């Protein structure tokens with residue numbers, strides 16, 4: 001169903017985003033009679049629709065494909081009456097009550113409560129070969145995909161805390177981990193740096209830039225450009241099976257930033273252990289408010305919390 005045009009529709013609970021957080025919020029909110037509407041965004045089903053195999057979501061002993069799992073979550077939300085719609089929230093006014101949201105730049109919806117579940121997008125280097133091997137050797141999540149590279153050689157790109165953490169995590173699973181760092185130092189905390197330097201199977205490649213990935217059946221090698229002296233460059237090739245990006249994420253919070261407090265990276269700030277934001281009646285769940293875990297299960301769990309808080313807020317309001 002498409003969003004209705006030219007009328008101001010009023011809803012009790014508007015959920016923005018259709019990943020594990022959004023659909024889980026939808027299941028709980030519809031079962032609590034909030035008649036929620038989900039605006040699904042550009043990527044219905046969220047990030048997991050871009051992956052083939054999910055092995056760590058409880059309840060699927062044999063694993064499940066991302067698109068299938070998200071299709072089932074959507075059906076589960078719809079079973080209780082959740083209204084899932086195509087559309088992107090292009091503007092928000094979270095100052096007035098009810099809140100007013102603009103969909104696709106033209107249709108407005110008034111919502112008594114809002115649940116933001118818009119996720120965070122991983123940053124990539126922008127290489128053509130990186131795009132080619134997404135899902136067959138290129139990943140932006142060591143916790144999600146590291147398991148598939150047990151006993152193999154992998155590379156992690158980045159020099160911050162996340163990159164060091166991902167490298168350390170992978171070192172426990174893989175034969176060898178190359179940490180590719182653009183600068184001649186790590187930006188990570190001292191403790192994280194020490195952890196990396198003290199791990200035998202991590203080799204830090206300072207002043208290296210990724211040129212391209214290659215391989216017949218998925219990633220098999222990575223060509224790097226090494227800075228040698230002030231103006232000299234040297235090409236280096238490493239044999240790897242997996243290439244992990246750890247250069248940051250972009251939380252999809254821009255459209256709410258005027259009203260909702262975010263940290264310096266753009267993650268929505270919520271009260272510890274809750275989905276409560278600085279605006280009463282607006283809740284945030286999933287990756288958009290979680291710089292630490294960014295997992296399907298943690299997103300789903302916080303979607304549940306957001307719906308419960310929305311229900312409590314509306315009960316108090318009315």
Ligand code: FAD
Pocket residue numbers: 016017018019020021022039040041042043044045046047048050051053054055056057087088089090117118119120122140141144145252255285286287288294295296297299
């Ligand atoms: P997302 O899944 O990112 O969904 C965000 C939603 O918001 C999307 O539907 C999007 O269309 C919508 N949206 C964004 N902006 C707007 C807007 N302005 N208006 C309306 N809608 C909007 N985690 C695991 O636990 N296990 C795994 O095996 C695993 N594998 C992964 C593999 C890959 C390739 C990737 C990229 C991630 C993987 N993850 C995995 C991480 C997991 O996908 C995320 O943690 C999870 O999807 C976050 O859920 P979310 O609901 O917060 O957001």
